[in-house]
Amino acid sequence: MSQDVILGIESSCDDTAAAVVDRDGNVLSSVIASQTHIHSHWGGVYPEFASRAHALVVVPTIERALKEANVEGPNLKAIGVTRGPGLIGSLIVGVNTAAGLGLGWNVPVLGINHLRGHLRSADLVEKRVELPAIVLLVSGGHTFLARLESLTEIQLLGSTRDDSVGEAYDKVARLLGLGYPGGPAVDKLAKTGKDSIPFPRPMLNDGFEFSFSGLKSAVGRFLDKNPEVDHADVAASFVSACMEILITKCRRALEAYPAECLVVVGGVAASPQLREGAAELCDRLGVKLCLPPLKWSTDNAAMIGLAAWDYLNTGVTPPLSATASLKITEF
Ligand code: KG4
Ligand code: ZN
Numbered sequence: 001m002s003q004d005v006i007l008g009i010e011s012s013c014d015d016t017a018a019a020v021v022d023r024d025g026n027v028l029s030s031v032i033a034s035q036t037h038i039h040s041h042w043g044g045v046y047p048e049f050a051s052r053a054h055a056l057v058v059v060p061t062i063e064r065a066l067k068e069a070n071v072e073g074p075n076l077k078a079i080g081v082t083r084g085p086g087l088i089g090s091l092i093v094g095v096n097t098a099a100g101l102g103l104g105w106n107v108p109v110l111g112i113n114h115l116r117g118h119l120r121s122a123d124l125v126e127k128r129v130e131l132p133a134i135v136l137l138v139s140g141g142h143t144f145l146a147r148l149e150s151l152t153e154i155q156l157l158g159s160t161r162d163d164s165v166g167e168a169y170d171k172v173a174r175l176l177g178l179g180y181p182g183g184p185a186v187d188k189l190a191k192t193g194k195d196s197i198p199f200p201r202p203m204l205n206d207g208f209e210f211s212f213s214g215l216k217s218a219v220g221r222f223l224d225k226n227p228e229v230d231h232a233d234v235a236a237s238f239v240s241a242c243m244e245i246l247i248t249k250c251r252r253a254l255e256a257y258p259a260e261c262l263v264v265v266g267g268v269a270a271s272p273q274l275r276e277g278a279a280e281l282c283d284r285l286g287v288k289l290c291l292p293p294l295k296w297s298t299d300n301a302a303m304i305g306l307a308a309w310d311y312l313n314t315g316v317t318p319p320l321s322a323t324a325s326l327k328i329t330e331f
Contacts, residue, residue, distance in 0.1 A: 002075055002076075002077060003071055003075045003076070003077070004022055004023060004077060005020050005021065005022050005028060005069065005071055005076060005077060006020070006021055006022075006023075006076065006077050006078050006079065006080055006305045006306075006308050006309055006312075007019070007020055007062065007065065007066065007071075007073075007076050007078075007079045007080070007305065008020075008021060008079075008080045008081075008112075008117075008301035008302060008303070008304035008305025008306070008307075008308060009058070009062065009079065009080070009081040009082065009094050009097065009098050009301055009304065010081075010082045010094065010114070010117070010299055010300060010301040010303075010304045011054045011058060011082065011086075011090050011091065011093050011094030012082045012084070012085070012086025012087065012090055012091055012094070012114045012299070013045060013050065013086055013087060013090060013140070013141070013299060014034070014035040014036070014038075014039055014045045014050050014053075014090075015032050015033065015034055015035065015298075015299045015300075016032070016033040016035070016053070016054045016057045016058050016061050016094075017030070017031065017032045017033070017061065017299065017300050017301035017304075018030075018031050018058075018061045018062040018064070018065035018066075018301050019031065019065055019300065019301035019302035019304070019305050020065055020066065020068075020069035020071055020305065021124075021302050021305035021306050021309070023309045023312075024127070025120075025123045025124045025125055025126070025127065025302075025306050026125065027124060027125060027296075027302045028068070028069035028070075028071070029064075029065045029066075029067075029068035029069040030065070030296075030300055030301065030302045031061050031064045031065045031068070031301075032061075032299075032300060032301075033053075033057045033061050035049075035050060035053045036180070036181065038050075038053055039180060040179055040180045042180075043174050043179065043180050044170065044174075044180055045087070047087045047089055047090070048089065050087055050089070050090045051087070051089030051090050051092070051093055054090050054093040054094065055093050058093055058094065058097050059097065062097070062101070065301070073101060073104075073105040073107070074105040074106065074107065076105065076107045077107075077312065078107060078108045078109070078110055078308055078312060079098045079101060079102050079107055079108070079109045079110070079308075080109075080110045080112045080304050080305050080307060080308020080309075081094050081095055081097075081098035081109060081110070081111060081112060081304065081320075082094055082095075082111075082112055082113075082114045082117065082304050083095055083111030083112060083113070083318070083319065083320060083321060083322055083323055083326070084111075084113065084114065084322060084323035084324055084325065084326035085113075085114060085115070085141065085142075085323070085324060085325050085326040086114055086141070086324065087324070088322060088324040091322035091323070091324070092322045094322075095111065095320060095321070095322040098320075099320060108317075109320055110308045110311050110312075110317065110318055110320070111318050111319050111320040111321065111322075111331070112304050112307045112308055112318065113307070113318070113326050113328070113330060113331060114299075114304070114326070115137060115142060115326070115327075115328040116307045116310075116328065117303040117304040117306075117307045118137055118139060118265040118266050118292075118303060119135060119137065119148075119154075119263065119265055119307070119328070120303050120306045120307040120310070121265050121292035121296050121297065121300070121302075121303035121306070122263045122264075122265055122290045122291065122292050123290075123306060124292055124293060124296050124302055124303060124306060125293055128261075128288075128290040128291075129148075129261060129263055129290050130260035130261050130288060130290075131148060131149065131150060131151075131260060132147065132148060132149050132257070132258060132259055132260060133147075133148040133259055133260060133261045133262070133263050133290070134146075134147060134148075134157075134250065134253045134254055134257065134259045134261075134262050134263070135147075135148055135154075135262075135263045135264075135265065136246065136249070136250050136262065136263070136264045136265075136278075137265050137266045137328070138164070138165050138166060138246065138264070138265075138266040138267070138268035138269060138274070139164060139166050139266030139267045139268065140164060140166035140167060140170065140267055141164055141166070141167075142159065142160075142164050142266065142328075143159060143160040143164040143165045143166070143210050143212070143266075144156060144157070144158065144159035144160065144210075144328065145157040145158050145159075145208045145249055145250070145253050146328060147253075147257055147259075148263070151310055152310070154328055154329055155329075156327070156328060156329055157208040157253055158207055158208025158209040158210065158249070159209065159210065160209070160210040160211060160212060161203075161209055161210070161211045162211055162212065162213035163211075163212040163213045163216060164212065165210070165212055165242055165245075165246065165268050166183060166266070166267050166268050167212070167216075168212040168213075168215060168216045168238075168242065169182050169183040169186050169242070169268065170182040170183065171216045172186055172216060172219050172234075172235070172238050173185050173186050175219060175220055175223055176189070176223075176231050176234060176235060177231075183267060183268060183270070183271065184270070186235050186238065186239065187235075187239065187271050187272060187273060189231060189232050189235040189236075190232070190235040190236040190238070190239040190240075190273065191236075192232045192236075193230060193231075193232030193233040193234070193235055193236035193237075194232075194233050194236055194237075195233075195236045195237050195239075195240040196233050196236075196237060197222060197229075197233060197234060197237035198237075199215055199218050199219060199222070199237050199238060199240075199241040200214055200215055200218050200241070201215070201241050201244055201245050201248075202214040202215055202245070203245075204244065204245055204248055207252070208249055208252065208253060210245065210249065212242075212245075215238070215241055215242070215245075219234060219238055222234065239271075239273055243273055243274060243277045246274060246277070247277045247278065247281050250262055250264075250278065250281060251281055251285070254281075254285055254287055255285075259287060260287070260288060261282075261287055261288035261289065261290045262278060262281070262282055262287055262288070262289055262290065263290045263291075264278050264289070264290070264291055265291075265292055265297065266297070267297060267298040267299065269291060269292060269297040270294055270297040270298055275291060278291070316331075318331035319331060
């Protein structure tokens, strides 16, 4: 008998994930097979190894998610699978697996934009987002601000011209010898240091666009010239520069457009410094802050499942083809 649940599958980068979610965003199961142990050796994601690892674990990961949710494949309402953006070899593993399962189980399969998944992560477990909203998406691959009039009408305000903020965190982590993944390690070290180094804030005064490569290079140059510097002070000063940029741009967007809430999503939304900074800003402006639960800020399949619900019964079937580059404004 058909159950009112969707299976989400995520394999765009270095996590193989499967989850079962209902239409209200309740998560019946969420399984994540991390590849950190494989990529930490290289200090970043090694694409060929990522796709091979996805291929090895994708079926057992899905089996576990279904078992934990007590759902049989043929009884699913649909399957939602990340179709992009991401590493093409990794995406193909998830998309082809989903296509095969959908055919075998006679269940519809919807290709989901990973960025839409992050956006919908803010409504997991509890409905939080109120419209219209301003969205800050900060992940390893993307950094942008957007306006959300409805769940399907997304207007991009500005994105990064070069690196994403997550990429900058990861590169600074490497410069500081903190290993991979770098974001949480930089945050932790930053808490023990002083914000004493005046790193640049690129494009701080320029509209809604971002740039982080100059900041990352400035950290590298500073470390070359000051090999004895306390790394905790470098981390604290770097995080402080990132936060000033992100919070200033959010404030600008909230002052420029009517918004019920600020939605902050993507892996860097796991940063306690960003969570605190966004909370202070929203308090000051009297706007609601919508954050995903901490464990669903970074890549997961529950957010992909919830995003898939948006397409059911709308007459719109997003394409299933794996696509490495996909904008937030595309399906
Ligand atoms: O959304 P995500 O899991 O994957 C992509 O879609 O890219 O984001 C990963 C990024 C990485 O750059 C990672 O360093 C960063 O999110 N990240 C953090 C934290 N946790 C993960 N950055 C800052 N503070 C954190 N606590
Ligand atoms: Zn992501």
